[in-house]
Amino acid sequence: MSSTPSANLFKPLQEGDPAVVGGYRLAAVLGTGGMGKVYLSYTPGGRPIALKVIRPEFSEDPEFRRRFKQEVQAAQRVQGLYTAPVIDFDTDGAQPWLATAYVPGPSLAHAVAQHGGLPLRSVLLLTVGVAEALHVIHGAGIVHRDLKPANVLLASDGPRVIDFGIARAADATALTGTGVSVGTPAFMSPEQASAGTVAPATDVFALGQITAFAAIGSPAYGDGPSHAVLYRIVHEDPDLSRLPTELLPLVTRCLSRDPAGRPSLTEIIELCHELSPVALRQGEDWLPQAVAGSITERLRLPEPAKTPPPQPAVAPTPTQFSPQHPAPGTVNPYTPTEFSSPSASFAPTQSAPGVPGPVPPPGYPAHPTQGPHTPAPGYHTHHTPPPVTYAPYAPPPRVKPKRTGLIVAASVVGVVVVLGVIGSLLSDGSGKDTNSGANSPGSNSSNSRSGSSDGGTSGGDQRRADPKPVSYKGIDLTESYELMLADDPPRPVEGEDLAYGNGDLYFSVVRFMDEAAIGTANGKLVLLNNTQKGSLETCRTETRYTEKIALDQLSNGSEICVLSDAGHIAVATYRGKSGENDPGSYITIDLRIWRNAEEAKAD
Missing domain, CATH: 3.30.200.20 (Phosphorylase Kinase; domain 1)
Structure with missing residues (x-):
């Protein structure tokens, strides 16, 4: 070769x-x-x-x-x-x-591009392996978010799912809206494409697409501009006309628009075993010979x-x-x-792990890792560096200590005593300050913060108290309008480019995608479930962040945490939307705002 x-x-x-x-x-x-x-x-x-x-x-x-x-x-x-x-x-x-x-193996994307779709047995073994990988990934509290053929590698002993975790980190940066997309349009789920929300079921939808792609040799929702593919994912059925009939029930369930209608990973594995005419066992022969040849190339x-x-x-x-x-x-x-x-x-x-490579020559650079780590199987848990010879130790000459510290300490004690005497002369018999409104020495009763949110604080506790919430009822937020939590009262104003503007909360409608959503351009949103009570503590501790929530995910009484980069936190309660006969398109919300609840983020 x-x-x-x-x-x-x-x-x-x-x-x-x-x-x-x-x-x-x-x-x-x-x-x-x-x-x-x-x-x-x-x-x-x-x-x-x-x-x-x-x-x-x-x-x-x-x-x-x-x-x-x-x-x-x-x-x-x-x-x-x-x-x-x-x-x-x-x-x-x-x-x-x-x-x-x-991992010495081509990606699924590369293999299909070079050799076309895979045979049924290979597709089923691929699906079982990816489902098992996702089961472990979800067990660690991770949603992949960007499962696609390029992130599935075909090793000699089965597939490897890679590149999870980074997509969620990228979601946190504004760069995702300026040229770097998180998630590949052709393999996104409907809820991810329309509202940016993800859950384990999001990866199940992507797995259905992976299975279809491996069998058909092309994406189930076709190719083309991103917005066109996303529209088809949200509104149209996939083209499964060339899918083997054995796989049709499995793929159809995985590609359900309703996340609740998709099968669990365990069900997917069981279905694959039921569909296979022979027992599914991973082995060196799981791939067609032409694809297996790509592994040999990657071992050189x-x-x-x-x-x-x-x-x-x-x-x-x-x-x-x-x-x-x-x-x-x-x-x-x-x-x-x-x-x-x-x-x-x-x-x-x-x-794959365990593939030997050339032994590096002497002088290979050192690399102690940072922080405590659990060693991988087969690696040393500690090391003993080679001895280094240093010059003989000679203790420094003994210097007689100076008494400067005692002199300073005595001076400080003297000043404290004098201030105490002055303070007692200025106080009445009850020990209260007779001039409580003045910034007199030794008194900070009028300036110190109250402490924790429950009002209890020790004498030396200077923590900032949680702000008192302010409530606003029945705010009508019109389409293409935004509002700021700092305003009192928050008044919706018209925005130009909502997604990249300054609004803490906005309402937008994309008509060609039939999409209406609540979003933020200046922070994060969290859609609370029915068991959660909207409160300052809940909003502070919840981490299921998103920047946009589709209106069809909301019902009357749904609560959304709004966390502004300016440090304000609010609970927005959805109260409904305008009717078909209304002249404009708007939503109605209640707001409960804790202003300056957190430190503002630096620009």
Whole structure:
């Protein structure tokens, strides 16, 4: 076989690519996506890894960093056979990155583009494997949000689901509305496409699309401009005319517009076993021979660099440690890497754990990881660095201590005594301040904050009390109008571009998509369920954030938390919408607002 295919898979580093990230020496470029760039590297023991460096645009967004860190920590809990383990990461450095096991297999998107649809047995084994992966991912509290053929890799022993967690982190940044989309239109669910809301059932819809794509060789809702595909997903039925009849019941249920009508992952696995004419068992023969040949190409890895790397193009991250300078005449060799626990993965091209790679030469860069990690199976839980010789220790000369501290302390005590005497002369017999309105020395009764929200506070507690809520009833919010929580009373004003404006709350209608929604351009929304009571505490603790909620998800009395970037928090209670005979289109809401309940976010 020619070396050309492998050369195309592993592209050389270009100008601007770092030579080292987090202590890992980069060997090749695996791919580039909307969220970042993926490189091939190796652990000190020679295992290939896929290392993804997040784009600078996202790195500069503090909310993205916070959520990315949360998602990486959650991903470490994923211990599935159909996901690739997280090897290492840095969420706090100049550019966040995540390293996972390299999977030597093409993506489903690449395999179908090159060889067409898969046979029935391969499709069923693919569906079972992805369903099992999602079961583990959901068990860790993660919704994938961007399950698509490019995020399903075809390894020799079954599929691998990758790239979960990053999409939710990206949802937190305004970049998602300015050129970087979270979720691929052709594989979004109706609720995700229309209102941006996601749940485990969202991934089930995407799994139905994955199954159909693998069998048909093209998306069930067709190709074309994003808005056209999204319209078909929300309003039209998929084209399943070329789908094998055996798969029709399964795919039809997964692609139900109503999330409640979709099957559970356990049901999907059971249905696949029932549909298969033979027992489903993952093995080396699960893929057609032509697709399996792509795995062989991806096993022919480029070797690590054998010379010391140049300075990295990006600023050093906190995981690149700076050793203390040893004493003259000594050497400080590299320190073996500690590894974190296995979990999730994400790169465009990767490879299964356990695939051996070339052993790196002596002098491989050190990389102690940041923070406490649970070691992956087979990795050392600790290491002992080689001894370093330092100059003999000589204790410093003993210096007689000065008594400056005692003099200062005595002075402070004297000042306190004098102030106490003055205070007692200014007070009446009851100990109360006779001039309570003045800012007299020693008295802060009129200026100190009351403390916690229940009114109880210790003498030294200076915490800010929760603000008192202010209520407004029957606010009519007209289509294309927005309001600000800081206004008293909040008066709707007409907005130009609502999604990118300043409104804490707006009402919009997209007629060609038959979509009406409540949204925010200056914070986050949370649609509370029927068991939750809208309160300041609930809004502070709930994390199911979105920026838009479809009107068809609401009924009279539905409550929505509104969290403004300016620090205001409100509960909006939906009271209905205008009738068909009304001259305009509007909704009616009640508002209960806690102004300045949180610190305002910096612009």
